[in-house]
Amino acid sequence: MSQYWSPLVKSLTPYVPGEQPKITNLIKLNTNENPYGPSPKVLEAIRSVADDNLRLYPDPNADQLKQTIADYHKVNKSEVFVGNGSDEVIAIAFQALLKQAHPILFPDITYSFYPVWSDMYEVTYNTVPVTDSFEIDIQSFNQKNGGIIFPNPNAPTGRLLALENIKALLEMNTESVVVVDEAYIDFGGTSAIELVKDYPNLLVIQTLSKSRSLAGMRVGFAIGHADLIEGMERVKNSFNSYPLDKPAQAAATASFLDEAYFQGCCTKVIASRDQLTQELTQLNFEVLPSAANFVFAKHSTEDAEALAQQLRDRSIIVRYFNKPKIDQYLRISIGTQEECDSLVTALKEILK
Amino acid sequence: MSQYWSPLVKSLTPYVPGEQPKITNLIKLNTNENPYGPSPKVLEAIRSVADDNLRLYPDPNADQLKQTIADYHKVNKSEVFVGNGSDEVIAIAFQALLKQAHPILFPDITYSFYPVWSDMYEVTYNTVPVTDSFEIDIQSFNQKNGGIIFPNPNAPTGRLLALENIKALLEMNTESVVVVDEAYIDFGGTSAIELVKDYPNLLVIQTLSKSRSLAGMRVGFAIGHADLIEGMERVKNSFNSYPLDKPAQAAATASFLDEAYFQGCCTKVIASRDQLTQELTQLNFEVLPSAANFVFAKHSTEDAEALAQQLRDRSIIVRYFNKPKIDQYLRISIGTQEECDSLVTALKEILK
Structure with missing residues (x-):
């Protein structure tokens, strides 16, 4: 707080974007980026x-x-x-x-x-x-x-x-x-x-x-x-x-x-999403029907924040929102098929 | 005006930036760009x-x-x-x-x-x-x-x-x-x-x-x-x-x-500005002392808006402001030495 701030700025609570970590070798499934590069x-x-x-x-x-x-x-x-x-x-x-x-x-x-x-x-x-x-x-x-x-x-x-x-x-x-x-x-x-x-x-x-x-x-x-x-x-x-x-x-x-490239990427992401939805369901997640490049999923017994942390311990970042009504859900961006597979493998380890 | 506009937008008079013409072969001395490309x-x-x-x-x-x-x-x-x-x-x-x-x-x-x-x-x-x-x-x-x-x-x-x-x-x-x-x-x-x-x-x-x-x-x-x-x-x-x-x-x-490149460009622009100031002065312009990459200049007899138009007819664009106190001035960005020379040549033709 500064005497020079406008009254407006004093009242603001800025948006906090999803983390953009600077370390490499992470599987970054937290900000809904496309797993495939541009055309x-x-x-x-x-x-x-x-x-x-x-x-x-x-x-x-x-x-x-x-x-x-x-x-x-x-x-x-x-x-x-x-x-x-x-x-x-x-x-x-x-x-x-x-x-x-x-x-x-x-x-x-x-x-x-x-x-x-x-x-x-x-x-x-x-x-x-x-x-x-x-x-x-x-x-x-x-x-x-x-x-x-x-x-x-x-x-x-x-x-x-x-x-x-x-x-x-x-x-x-x-x-x-x-x-x-x-x-x-x-x-x-x-x-x-x-x-x-x-x-x-x-x-x-x-x-x-x-x-x-x-x-x-x-x-x-x-x-x-x-x-x-x-x-x-x-x-x-x-x-x-x-x-x-x-x-x-x-x-x-x-x-x-470049319509062909665009359609190709969308098709791959949709296929991975549908497969990940099935696999998460088999791991006792309730997965909301998604038309996006992420899924929103809640485990039947495990705490969402704890799961997010355990995934992070394995270098996989997903988004957790500590907010009413959704604090038991994880938002998981669709990665490459390999990244989705790594996520499922990690969840199997955590949940076993 | 639309019924859907906010009261705010109804009240606005937007800024008008200097023209960015899409035709080529212009000598563009109207928006204070650097005549030299980046490093x-x-x-x-x-x-x-x-x-x-x-x-x-x-x-x-x-x-x-x-x-x-x-x-x-x-x-x-x-x-x-x-x-x-x-x-x-x-x-x-x-x-x-x-x-x-x-x-x-x-x-x-x-x-x-x-x-x-x-x-x-x-x-x-x-x-x-x-x-x-x-x-x-x-x-x-x-x-x-x-x-x-x-x-x-x-x-x-x-x-x-x-x-x-x-x-x-x-x-x-x-x-x-x-x-x-x-x-x-x-x-x-x-x-x-x-x-x-x-x-x-x-x-x-x-x-x-x-x-x-x-x-x-x-x-x-x-x-x-x-x-x-x-x-x-x-x-x-x-x-x-x-x-x-x-x-x-x-x-x-x-x-x-890349400090050396930066300093080199600034030095060239300053040298061209100082030379252009001298040449404009010889053509009966009053040129304000400038510490910028443009000069602000008023001719002793010729109308500024008319001069701007005559320069435009010769494919040279400078900035004219139709505003109180400055409506007899031209703002001329410093171009390359060749562009400055072309400007002076054109002004000599116009003023002769």
Whole structure:
């Protein structure tokens, strides 16, 4: 605490991201990264911009990247917003669209950054309980609100809300913006992007950090009605004109142009997830149905925090949340098949 | 305007950055980029991180980069903050340190993003007139305030405030934070970083976009008392945990390790600036004394906006500000010696 801090900063409780340990030889299953590297074409695109032109500012509007995303998702460029990771995109959505007179709504079990952004931007909120099986019940969102935000699939549960339910939510909630945070959608869901043309209050946010193996490059984007995007651009241009550096713009563009590589990685992760789910079930874990690149699992008898520690003792890191309703669950990112096998072997040792 | 916009976004007038034209064969002297590319070691550092590890998040705290900057500037790592360009760093300083009960102060002629950030973060401000010769008069800042911010050298004038004046300002102003925005300091000034150890309310901000030729990579940093930095980290971690991607962290680190290249570029730019100043003076421009990588110049008879247009007709872009007190000036970035020569040749044609 310092006399020079603003009253705002004194009140903040910052988000704590998953650990990024600097020691090697860990099996790192704690931050939902893709176990497979980016497309070789993406790496080549990064190398290709490492030249004297880095002395120049990047395109502040990232036009080429926006057009590439627009073409890929069959929308107009004016319906695309890009940012420095989807965290920045969501933060800007809070300021541009969710800071309203009424409280916003999000699930009680969800991405733990939402309440942090709410505090940061002085956005009031109410949480809406998920069901006992950790599903989002759209009827419970049928209340006056300044906006709605949730991940789909939800985090850290992995549970998917079907597109018809999102459509029903949009039919029910026309007076405020609905933000669907699709960080994990490519691992088993159908994107709500196809609904954007019909619902002017829908904003869909995606990231290249998970399914496109580019956590290290920090690129996220939003797709919504051009008016919503314009509001976000106004905030972005009142904050930081050039959030995406040249390698990030080049890498992201190249990623959307290598569909085969992208699909191949997703297919492998999904296969490993399904196999890991079976194996964990055989080890007496209850595993929630996941449409993401992680599983959320609870053992029938063993304490989750103790299990996380015993895995760590064997150089395997998973995510444990010491929070109500989920403090007996582990969130386990899907690694390579070998990493998943090592995890299962370690759990068999621990549980024997 | 959309019914879904927040009241905040409806009120914003975003910053308009200098043009980044997409056509080639322009002589681009409008956004103060370095005419020389980054160090070859920087380019190699970027290429070296273009590998499978980009699937992993970058270090959210950028520890290696912070330590490198700390070593370079002889401060502690806890006194260093890094961000996605100095614009992001300044935006965070507004939220963490400058959002106070009293209005902040900045010069009336200065970086035009300051009033934009003030509006964005609902920070009240008063502007303090510069002198008739465009100098900052520290006595005019001797008034109750919530903070003070100014560039040194100032933009778009290039005028330098001597270190002893900054020291006097700090002696006079102990109750609020003084932010010195040193985007251009390496082209002819002495950094206030050496004062940080004595003044707990001093925050110095620098960028790698200008003197280190890395506008395309988006890296800026702040140095100040550890308590100030902690306040900024709290804001950053309530907004975006991973603002610097892996290539940006690698490039910035490498830049600080190639001192000879850095000094060589600065020396060349300074020599070109001094020569251009002489040549413009011979063409009947009044050129303000500049400690930056640009000059601010007014012709004795010709209208500035018309001159800017005539230069543009010859594929040379300079910056013109249609604003009170400076609407007869051109801000001309220092290009390569060849680009400066082309500018002088074009001006001779126009003025003959």
